[in-house]
Amino acid sequence: MFNLNVNRVEYQHEEDLKLIDYLREVLKLKGVKDGCAAGACGACSVIADGKLIRACIMKLSKLEGKKIITIEGLSERERDVYGYAFAKAGAVQCGFCIPGMVMAAKVLIDVNNNPARDEIKKAIRGNICRCTGYIKIIDAIEIAAELIRTGNEVPENTDTGAIGERTMRVDAIPKTIGTAKYADDYEVEGxxxxxxxxxxxxxxxxxxxxxxxxxxxxxxxxxxxxxxxxxxxxxxxxxxxxxxxxxxxxxxxxxxxxxxxxxxxxxxxxxxxxxxxxxxxxxxxxxxxxxxxxxxxxxxxxxxxxxxxxxxxxxxxxxxxxxALKRGDVVAAFARSKYFSEHTFQVPFTEHAFMEPGSCSCHT
Ligand code: FES
Ligand code: FES
Structure with a gap:
């Protein structure tokens, strides 16, 4: 029998499951995302006794007696702060990586509520985002840290949706706080x-x-x-x-x-x-x-x-x-150029798109 405390509730489980399976399948905490199942992406990040861990590579037997916090275990204030900060900074596109980013940010801000950008970068170095990029995510963590440090109220959303206005994505907050549903999060009877x-x-x-x-x-x-x-x-x-x-x-x-x-x-x-x-x-x-x-x-x-x-x-x-992609007079442009630079560019094996793995749920 394995004992652990998840989001301040004591649980026991007989089977030595992977933590991600226990959280997602047994406790139904679907804000913990499975992006790679191999410890590579950070989408499954949760906190164990104040440290960031990857739920997809930890078994319950290694976590005996630990206090686990998932995105669902954030306080109401934290949910408001992180939801606002990520939406405001425009840091959420597909959003699949964001609950894990928030957990990484929380580990940092809990001990340092005035982090430098380099410290933020270091805190999220194990969390991959393929579609937003990291600048806006770092901006979001700075906004969150400031709200937490000052205790200021989370500003109200005054977006009107007018043309030309910079607005928050309508789905940014649920994606940030882990309540948005992705294909693998659906469960239906039978x-x-x-x-x-x-x-x-x-x-x-x-x-x-x-x-x-x-x-x-x-x-x-x-x-x-x-x-x-x-x-x-x-x-x-x-x-x-x-x-x-x-x-x-x-x-x-x-x-x-x-x-x-x-x-x-x-x-x-x-x-x-x-x-x-x-x-x-x-x-x-x-x-x-x-x-x-x-x-x-x-x-x-x-x-x-x-x-x-x-x-x-x-x-x-x-x-x-x-x-062939040509724009303008390439030959003439080369003739006028003082310097040339030629390189072979290689891209990594990983897809440059959203973090969510291919999955579907079909309803009949
Ligand atoms: S799902 Fe755990 S690190 Fe990617
Ligand atoms: S928003 Fe980060 S992977 Fe899509």
């Missing part, structure tokens, strides 16, 4: 759980899928494959060239492709049931970067010639499109 089964390597030919063992397990509702998708299987923004699931006989194109979907009655059994689906693959050499992909002898990941993607026929090869 909900079942799904998980995509993905290939073991980027480029694999799917040789066979045998769901029979998984289907015999109690609580498994179904195993679905490309054959179960009626109609158009291809989706995509620019080209509809992305199959929702890879069929037997086809090749996967990246490690995130879905080969099958398993649906179970409980979330806990998903992993085990997914492991019981027997899939045979032939692993093939991957195409690792755009330069390899453009070589003449590169495997054509969509096949060759014209191909039907759902209802569309498009020419396929590894180059999806070629675009």
């Amino acid at each position: 909900m079942v759980y799904g998980k995509a089964i993905r290939p073991p390597a980027a480029r694999c030919k799917v040789l066979s899928i045998d769901p029979s063992k998984a289907l015999e397990m109690d609580g498994v509702i179904g195993v679905y494959t490309a054959d179960d998708i009626p109609g158009d299987r291809y989706i995509g923004h620019l080209q509809k060239d992305y199959p929702v699931m890879i069929a037997v006989g086809e090749e996967t194109r990246f490690i995130g492709d879905a080969v099958a979907l398993i649906v179970t009655e409980t979330k806990e059994m998903l992993e085990e049931a997914a492991g019981a689906v027997e899939i045979e693959y032939e692993e093939l050499p991957p195409v690792n970067n755009p330069f390899e992909a453009m070589k003449d002898d590169a495997p054509q990941i969509h096949g060759e010639g014209f191909k039907q993607f759902g209802s569309h026929y498009i020419p396929v090869n590894n180059v999806m499109s070629h675009q």
Whole structure:
């Protein structure tokens, strides 16, 4: 039995769950966000005995007797202050990272209510924001610190919404204080759980899928494959060239492709049931970067010639499109230039967009 105090209430739990699962699934504290489940993003930040911790990598057994504060455990005054400060500074876009940022800010401001910007930067160094950037978040923490330091009342929102006026986002406060709901926060009566089964390597030919063992397990509702998708299987923004699931006989194109979907009655059994689906693959050499992909002898990941993607026929090869962006007379501008600077720019593997992982909840 594990004992801990969450938001000033004593709890006991028998199973040694990850803290994030205990908070989100057992106590239903959905303001604790799961951005990576791997200790990398800080979206799940909570406070344990005054220290910032990541709920996704801590188990209950490591927190025996600790006092945990989640975003839901902020006082009413703190909620008002942080909600106002983040909304006022324009620090909230998708908002998925913000409850974790607030917890990091609270750890700092609780011991130093007049922090320098460098101290704020240091306090949030483990919290990633992909869509707002950090300047406005630091501004927001300065506003919050000032309100807490001075004890001043939180100013009323006097926005009128008039054109040209700088207004707070309407959803900024609920996103800041963790009450806004994201796809993974919804729970409905009779909900079942799904998980995509993905290939073991980027480029694999799917040789066979045998769901029979998984289907015999109690609580498994179904195993679905490309054959179960009626109609158009291809989706995509620019080209509809992305199959929702890879069929037997086809090749996967990246490690995130879905080969099958398993649906179970409980979330806990998903992993085990997914492991019981027997899939045979032939692993093939991957195409690792755009330069390899453009070589003449590169495997054509969509096949060759014209191909039907759902209802569309498009020419396929590894180059999806070629675009040149020119503005003004580039040659003349170069001729007038005293200095040239040429660089190769590389971006990190992580997506440059919102922190919320791909998830959905479907209601029928
Ligand atoms: S660090 Fe815990 S969800 Fe990302
Ligand atoms: S607002 Fe920070 S990730 Fe979107």
